[in-house]
Amino acid sequence: MEFLWTIFEYLVIVGLVLVLGLGAAIVFEAFSRRFNHAHAEGHPIFEDPNSLKQVPCPYIFDPAEKYISLIIPAFNEEHRLPGALDETLNYLQQRAAKEKSFSYEVVIVDDGSADGTKRVAFDFVRKYTVENVRVILLGRNHGKGEAIRKGMLHSRGELLLMLDADGATKVDDLEKLEKEILEVAKRELGDSPDHDSSLRISDIPIAAFGSRAHLEERALAARKWYRNFLMKGFHLVVLLAAGPGIRDTQCGFKMFTRAAARKLFTNIRLKRWCFDVELVYLCKWFRIPIIEISVNWSEIPGSKVNPLSIPNMLWEIGLMSVGYRTGMWKIST
DSSP: OHHHHHHHHHHHHHHHHHHHHHHHHHHHHHHHTTTGGGOOSOOOEEEETTTTEEEEOOOTTSOOOEEEEEEEEESSOTTTHHHHHHHHHHHHHHHHHHOTTOOEEEEEEEOSOSSSHHHHHHHHHHHHOTTTEEEEEOSSOOOHHHHHHHHHHTOOEEEEEEOOTTOOBOGGGHHHHHHHHHHHHHHHHHTOTTOOTTOOGGGSOOEEEEEOGGGHHHHHHHSOHHHHHHHHHHHHHHHHHHOSSOSOSOOSOEEEEHHHHHHHHTTOOOOSTTHHHHHHHHHHHHTOOEEEEEOOBOOOSOOSOOTTHHHHHHHHHHHHHHHHHTTOSOOOO
């Protein structure tokens, strides 16, 4: 009995040491990221594979030059990216042919891929020109959140849409998000008796989140067990960290006005899977309206989410909670 009690005491001590060590690591990492939102790095240079010239890119604080920018993060997406880009660019070209005022760009952010993603991306630049398709190379893998942040900060659209490289959501669903943003913008302008008539949609901070919540019952039956477990547990953690209001924070199909993107992506610090949760937190802090809209979505083989993603998600949620609640992470306005 004494032997068992000794083992129990030992396990308790080890557990306490691990908990304290993890807590200290979270605090240290949160502290080290307190200035990460400053993003003092220089603007990336886009390469034009047709002319072999470098094309300086704009910054999010510059005036918009396109109606919409589509930001696609890609990490080892050599096989899934071509189909998604073909569908996306076919849609954009057809819409541009019908609507003379419609202009677009697709920004592919290669997040340190080790396969042929870079080659595939530049093939599309050659085909559609650097005016319409651009590639940002991050050099090494930083995470989906960082790839999207980089793309958002260096896009030219009045509206900015993030979408996944697997094509899980049909690109024409962007019209649903666009319509809702336009309606909210009209109400915002109409409710203000002294609004500036020169204001554009890009000047009003609004966010529209694509949602798969309406597909949850079907998805539970189709998904692998660990993805269902991850989803349910994650919903609880998100509720505690960012509060209620959004049923599906993790859908990779989100649209922002340029004004919203300025506020959000110059402040975001999380670099991987949980950056969406930080976006929700920041939207609430800035009082940016969030519209959640059902979109068509299908499971595409090759997902990067796996059981090893769970510790990373919990780690990032811990960082966010400590960073903001202790005041270490200041929000730039």
